Amino acid sequence: GIQVEQSPPDLILQEGANSTLRCNFSDSVNNLQWFHQNPWGQLINLFYIPSGTKQNGRLSATTVATERYSLLYISSSQTTDSGVYFCAVEQFYGGSQGNLIFGKGTKLSVKP
Amino acid sequence: DAGVTQSPTHLIKTRGQQVTLRCSPKSGHDTVSWYQQALGQGPQFIFQYYEEEERQRGNFPDRFSGHQFPNYSSELNVNALLLGDSALYLCASSLGPLGNTIYFGEGSWLTVV
Numbered sequence A: 001g002i003q004v005e006q007s008p009p010d011l012i013l014q015e016g017a018n019s020t021l022r023c024n025f026s027d028s029v030n031n032l033q034w035f036h037q038n039p040w041g042q043l044i045n046l047f048y049i050p051s052g053t054k055q056n057g058r059l060s061a062t063t064v065a066t067e068r069y070s071l072l073y074i075s076s077s078q079t080t081d082s083g084v085y086f087c088a089v090e091q092f093y094g095g096s097q098g099n100l101i102f103g104k105g106t107k108l109s110v111k112p
Numbered sequence B: 001d002a003g004v005t006q007s008p009t010h011l012i013k014t015r016g017q018q019v020t021l022r023c024s025p026k027s028g029h030d031t032v033s034w035y036q037q038a039l040g041q042g043p044q045f046i047f048q049y050y051e052e053e054e055r056q057r058g059n060f061p062d063r064f065s066g067h068q069f070p071n072y073s074s075e076l077n078v079n080a081l082l083l084g085d086s087a088l089y090l091c092a093s094s095l096g097p098l099g100n101t102i103y104f105g106e107g108s109w110l111t112v113v
Helices: none
Strands: A004-007 A010-014 A019-025 A031-037 A043-048 A052-056 A059-064 A069-074 A083-090 A106-111 B005-007 B010-013 B019-024 B031-037 B044-050 B053-057 B064-068 B074-078 B087-094 B108-112
Touching: A004 A083, A010 A019, A019 A031, A019 A083, A019 A106, A031 A069, A043 A052, A043 A059, A069 A083, B005 B087, B019 B031, B019 B087, B019 B108, B031 B074, B044 B064, B074 B087
Parallel strands: A010 A106, B010 B108
Antiparallel strands: A004 A019, A019 A069, A031 A043, A031 A083, A052 A059, A059 A069, A083 A106, B005 B019, B019 B074, B031 B044, B031 B087, B044 B053, B064 B074, B087 B108
16 A cells, blocks of 8 residues: 655754754655644644645745655644644545544654 | 444453444545454455445455445454454545545444453
């Protein structure tokens, strides 16, 4: 099945710093989403981005589908950005429809 | 606009018991999926319900079963609980089974002792 790899696994930043999180996937995908999991466990939807670039405030994401990777940019990080960031992909064929496959996540800690 | 709601938020069960978790999808959504997240891991797909039928299933034993009601809400049932079933169970909803943004609830923390 498709493999999803995220890097780095852990990231520690000072408040105000910028960061880039990477997601590589091993096959073509029809759906790619970025999530932020807060300390209470809820997965917050950040971007639905199977291709192209999107921005939402201090966050932006780019997916280059032909090269099978996606990047999540966090600018001017804040302590509330701490948590685990997941990339998840979905394929609409081969019995994988409806099945979001997650990477292992990047654990971000932003220090004041 | 109500998001995805799950109940209960926390529960403790004894090995061998059965548990039922409940989920109401986001308003306007008709598709519900369930995921299991063990500590330190990414969520893993259990199954998806659409039009009251199980459309897709992940690699989970038959002890895991579900149901979707006409109002699109859903239940996840786990029988003969094992210690390894201790995890965060996440419900997700979407409009249609393919190609739309998927939203997650806050999850149900299950501890099996």
